[in-house]
Amino acid sequence: MAAAAAAAEVSNRSVILKRHVTGFPTEDDMELVTATVRLAVPPGSAAxxxxxxxxxxxxxxRSRMTNHKEPSYVPDYVPGEIIPTFGVSKVVESGHPDYKAGDLVWGMTACEEYTLITTPESLFKIxxxxxxxxxxxxVLGMPGLTAYAGFFDVSKPKKGDYVFISAALGAVGQLVGQLAKITGCYVVGSAGSDEKVNLLKTKFGFDDAFNYKKEQDLNAALKRCFPEGIDIYFDNVGGQILDAALLNMRLHGRVAMCGLISQYNLELHEGVCNLACVVTKRVRIEGFIVTEYFGTYRKFEEEMVGHLKEENITYVEDVAEGIENMPAALVGLFYGRNIGKQLVAVARD
Amino acid sequence: MAAAAAAAEVSNRSVILKRHVTGFPTEDDMELVTATVRLAVPPGSAAxxxxxxxxxxxxxxRSRMTNHKEPSYVPDYVPGEIIPTFGVSKVVESGHPDYKAGDLVWGMTACEEYTLITTPESLFKIxxxxxxxxxxxxVLGMPGLTAYAGFFDVSKPKKGDYVFISAALGAVGQLVGQLAKITGCYVVGSAGSDEKVNLLKTKFGFDDAFNYKKEQDLNAALKRCFPEGIDIYFDNVGGQILDAALLNMRLHGRVAMCGLISQYNLELHEGVCNLACVVTKRVRIEGFIVTEYFGTYRKFEEEMVGHLKEENITYVEDVAEGIENMPAALVGLFYGRNIGKQLVAVARD
Incomplete structure (x- = not known):
């Protein structure tokens, strides 16, 4: 109580959502505001x-920026409120017995400099x-676990499998590709620029990659890259690339549906016409959400830390400096401006 | 040899495919022709x-009537040749040690009165x-095994599951619905006429059913029938009903893709727009083909015979009389003219 009473009041910049979004989000859909915060937890609280x-x-x-008519799988953001997001944070003050000042954690926080987290049970210590x-x-957080669970648990890979990954240089895609190579698969990725394609082939060890924006015919591109067909399609984009991938699946192929970034900004999603291939090729399409795998996080973390320390896994991130650049960084995702995992550095310690 | 030499030569009417089909098939795409056949197997042959x-x-x-640019999962029919199909047949003469004259069998034969089967290993004795x-x-053949494998092996039902079946009065659908009721599921079917809907509710024990042709909004129809959502969608039709079902799937729902009869006659298949639900609801969509389950046929046969004898399972078939009615009966399938399993009675013994 004494500590709380003496707590400093500091400036706290945050990013709020101004309005629900239709179509592509713009920086103007968000606003940087400045308030003050007392660096204390309420007396008696476990926050x-x-x-x-x-x-x-x-x-x-992006999905959370939409005003859904029916409840979505994650709550819609509320206009006027600070945008929640995953963060890496340092505990300043704790009302919870498992945490003390100075602890490093990751988990759901919000787009601001300081956040009072009322459900600290959801945090992971670093x-x-x-x-x-x-x-x-x-690589050690939500996207890493997404890649790991989606590849091993959902896609059920075997050595020698032909693996295709869309948005392959994204936070998840780059890791799926490397996990697939470690597993002994043949790996091809698609990305939206020649620079990204080059990185996939030179830095991440993909066997091949192509720039989907330069392909006249995605089906032909996949036939060129996979003359034997695709065993696993790790789908981060949905839409036309999914439709083309279905045409190229092998017997008993698996499509792990991780996300549909090509569709999030469309009011009506594009139709996928090649589902007959699901029957004729006996394909399994399965969606998954990483939160269902949070219980396996520690096992994943230790394995991935091992890969990083042994340099089996490379990881590229795209760091925007300063919370004021959060809106531009977030919008940039939907134009493919980021090279690797997009994040914002708010403070270094 | 002596028997073969003495074999009778008899008239043999058959149905040939005149041309590959685009769009809906017509009776004129087929032709009834009459030839003669000697009721004998070639000397030394195991036919x-x-x-x-x-x-x-x-x-x-229908799929086999198309001229596919790339090989399909089953070979295209050849114009000018007799149409292969499943049949129930009596062995007239055998060159194979496992069969003798008088044996009753089912399996792949052809649209004619007498057929020389050169791969008798593919037949099942009755x-x-x-x-x-x-x-x-x-119920005891290919569609029955399709229903059984697709429901139990692919859909993984649990007691209390909410199950939706399209083309629910078809050969497969009527059996899936009854197997689901036996399993303790809540079962709703769609069909294309009020007569069929009535049969589903009164004769087959479905909990509910609707005539999809009378629904303005398939999503609303499914919401009305499944206020809690769908655990299992057994999909015989694809297209718009699949799209609406995806919107109504429950968490970890399963879509068993058995066929796409709504799409077979379209040159470009309709787009399915609601695949985002696969991610948000963690749905599994899986295609299957009954031939992969033929190795389990005997187990299925004994179980289904038990259900039939105990009158747990009702079965309705639509019998056209005479091989000359095969073209009309086959075309009728694609207009939903049949009530229950469509077949043609060629001879009674």
Whole structure:
């Protein structure tokens, strides 16, 4: 109580959503506001006050900007309120017995400099601060676990499988590709620029990659890259690339549906016409959400830390500096402006 | 050899495909021709000569009428040749040690009165001739095994699941619905006429059913029938009903894709726009083909015979009389003219 009473009041910049979004989001849909916050938890509360070091920009956030008529799988953001997002944070003050000032954590926080987290049970402590802390927004965080669970649990890979990954340089795609190579698969990725395609082939060890924006015929591109067909399509985009992939699936192929970034900004999603292939090729299409795998996080974390320390896995992130650049960084995701995992550095410690 | 030399030569009427089909098939795409056949197997051959008693009309046959640019999952029919189909047949003469004259079999034969089957290993002997023989084209044959495997193996039902079945009075649909009721599921079917809807509710024990042709909004119809959502959608039709079903799937719902009869006659298949639900509801869509389950046939046969004898399962078939009515019966499938399993009675013994 004494500590709370003496707590400093500091400036706290945040990003709020001004309005629900239809179509592509713009920076103007968000606003940077400045308030003050007392660096304290309410007396008797089990909340923790954290300083946000890194904040995450993830494609699923677009869905939360929409005003859904029926409840979506994650709650819609509320206009006028600060945008929630995953972050890497340092505990400033704790009312919870599991946390103390100075602890490093990652989990759901919000787009601001300081956040009072009222459900600290949802946070994960950072076990490996010797690695870059920002990794806990990507390779060691939600996207990393997404890649790991979606590839191993949903896609059920075998050595020698032909694996196709869309949005392959994204936070999830780059990791799926490398996990597939470690598993002994043949791996091809699609991305939206020649620079990204080059990185996939030179830095991430993909066997092949193509720039989907330069292909006249996605079916032909996939036939060129997979003359034997595709065993696993790890789908981050949906729409036309999914439709073309279906035409190229092998018998008993698997499509792990992770996201549909090509569709999030469309009011009506594009139709997928080649579902007959699901019957004729006996394909399994399965969606998944990483939150169902959070219980397996520690096992994943230790395995991925091992891969990073042994340099089996490379990881590229795209860091915007300063919370004031959060709106531009988030919008940029939907234009493919980021090279690798997009995040915002709010404070270094 | 002596028997072969003495074999009778008899008239053999058959149905040939005149041309590959685009759009809806018509009777004029087929032709009834009359030839003669000697009721004998070639000397030294392991073939069997059969008399076809019942011939099957199945939706997948439409796909074989198309001239596919790339090989399909089943070979295209060849214009000018007799149309292959499943049949119930009696062995007239056998060159194969496993068969003798008088044996009753079911399996792949052709649209004619007598057929020389050169791969008799693919035939199944009929173990229960005390039941109507035509059942071996339906409830005890390929469609029955399709329903059984697609429901139990692909859909993974649990007691209390909400189950939706399209083309619910078809050969497969009527059985899936009854297997689901036996499993303790809540079962709703769609069909294309009020008469069929009435049969589903009164004769087959469906909890509810609707006439999709009378619904302005398929999504609303499914919401009315499934206020809690759908756990299992057994999809026989694809297209718009699949799209509406996706909107109504429950968390971890399963879509067993059995066929797409709404799409077979379209040159470009309709687009399915609601695949985002696969991610948000963590849905599994899985295609299957009954031939992969033929190894489990005997187990299925005994179980289904038990259900029939105990009158747990009702079965309705639509029998056209005479091979000359095969073209009309087959075309009728695609207009939903049949009530229950469509077949043609060629001979009674």
């Amino acid at each position: 923790v006050m954290v300083k946000n070091l890194y904040l995450s920009c993830d494609p699923y956030m 076990n490996h601060p010797e690695l870059p802390l920002s990794y806990y927004l990507g | 069997v000569m059969v008399k076809n008693l019942y011939l099957s009309c199945d939706p997948y046959m 173990n229960h001739p005390e039941l109507p023989l035509s059942y071996y084209l339906g």
